[in-house]
Structure formats: structure tokens, C-alpha cells
Amino acid sequence: MKVTVVGAGAVGASCAEYIAIKDFASEVVLIDIKEGFAEGKAMDLMQTASLNGFDTRIVGVTNDYSKTAGSDVAVITSGIPRKPGMTREELIGTNANIVKSVVEQLVKYSPNVIVIVVSNPMDTMAYLVHKATKLPKNHIIGMGGALDSARFKYRLAEALNSPISDVDGMVIAAHSDSGMLPLTRLASYRGVPVTEFLSADRLNQVAEDTKVGGATLTKLLGTSAWYAPGAAVSALVQAIACDQKKLFPCSVLLEGEYGQKDVCVGVPVIIGKNGVEKIVEVKLNDAEKAKFAESTGAVREVNKALAN
């Protein structure tokens, strides 16, 4: 399995590190536009190989896409991150140009690649990749829900005072502060609905803390987070590499599912060797359906900027 990671910044380097540590890929190509930057990150990471015990070869490249040829999976993290007080949507102008030029280069050298889109505003960037390439729709995966769900589980465990591995929960809809939909009704603590343990007010607080999870970290760090985003991407890459058939919420092109068409937004999907192998339609209640539709409407509004 050859994996290309575009953007050797905070998220790109973190995801390359997790992929290498898990040792399921033969090669990771880290590519960046900044002269020597990816080479430096790759060299530093390779010098952890004997310490961390992995055999994955990490290669750093400045802008030479011929080195990415034959990639099975490519992760796009290139672009600017938000600063405190910014929304993800404000990044669109700069990042749309970057993502478009990057994916054209990637597909030129790896026509059958599975693309994982990370750059924000992620749902719109995933849609842009559909429009800019002829890749089959199961080969385009937007990463947002896997991270938001990990943040939801962190907040649930905090509220329940339980280990994180004992809780389960999922966040669907747009990867934006206002658009995320943490499915509190379906969250569980060892199979028992969390509604048995937490009041409606406490659960609402968990949902709100989850929705601003990225903004909270951006305020603390002065830039957006990287460990959990990198881990979420590496989990998706591993699900493809090892054909795990794992369920993650991901931003994928909807063609009638959840009552939506011609838009990428977060829904539960099965990820395996073919990329998105199935879209899972969870029965939502009326309030959830209304929130999902509102969130998707907001993504469509952001998508309009792509026409300019």
C-alpha cells in the first residue's frame, strides 16, 4: 500500500506519523509546496523508525508529483488552517484553488487513487474533488465525522466519568460548528443508551461542547488541532489498507440518500478496500431530519462559492 499525504504541515505530518507507527503501509510520500519542508519532516519521522519499531518508508518531496505515482490512497491536507475566531468556511477562497490544483496532479499520476479530503471547508472541498476529477464516487472521502465523533466520545466519557472505550456515539451532517449533528439519542455507554445516565441538559452541553471542539482547540493553540485529525485520517487509511469494513461518518456524495442529492455531507459509511463500500441510512427522528436538512442547506450555500 502506497499512501501520499499532500501537505507536510501539522495535520499531514501527524497523519503520516500515525500511519507509519501502525506499520500497515509500505510507503508514505509526504509532499509539500514549501521547499525542503516535506523532506525535513520525512527525515525526522524516519529517524523515529528504529525507536518506534516500524518499517514503513517515508519519503519527502517538494512539489514533484511523479514521486506519488501509483498511490493507492492520497490524503489532501494542503491549505491554510483557521485562526482563533475564524470559521472553516472563511478558508474557501485560498483552499479551493489549492485543492483543485493538487487533486489534478494526484490523479494524473494515480488515476485510480482513493482520495481522503481534509482541507477545510471540508464538505465543500470533497464536492470540489468530485467536480474536478472523474474519480468514481466511492473513491472520494471527506474526513470530518470520524474526528467529530472522537471528540463526541471524549465529551460523553467526561460527562459519564467513564473510560472513553466504554462509550459510543456518532456525529453526522456538516463538518462545521453550526452544522454538526451529534446523535445524542443513539449514543451509548456499554450498550445502554446514555439518556439513562445523563439529563437532557447535560446531553445538550455534551453536544454543544462537541460542536465547538475544533474552535476550542484553535483558541487554546492559536491554530487548529493536529493529533486527533491525524489519528482520524490514519484510521480511515488503515480501514482501506486492511479492508476492515469499518463504519465511520464521512462526507460523501449523496444521490438521494437522506433525502439529499448533489452534495457532500457527513453520513455513516462502511470503509474498506474499495473506499466507500456502502452508505448506511440511519432512521432519524423528525428533529434530527430537520437539523440534517438545515446543515446540508448551509453546505450548499458554501458550495456556491465554487462557481465564482
Ligand code: NAI
Ligand atoms: P498547516 O499550515 O500546518 O499545513 C498546511 C501545509 O500545506 C503547509 O505545510 C503548506 O506549505 C502546505 N501547502 C499549501 N499549499 C500547498 C500546495 N499547493 N501543495 C502542497 N502543499 C501545500 O495546516 P494544518 O493545521 O495541517 O491544516 C491543514 C488543513 O486541514 C487546513 O485547511 C485545516 O483547516 C484542515 N483541517 C481539517 C480537519 C478536518 O477534520 N477535516 C481537521 C484539522 C484541520
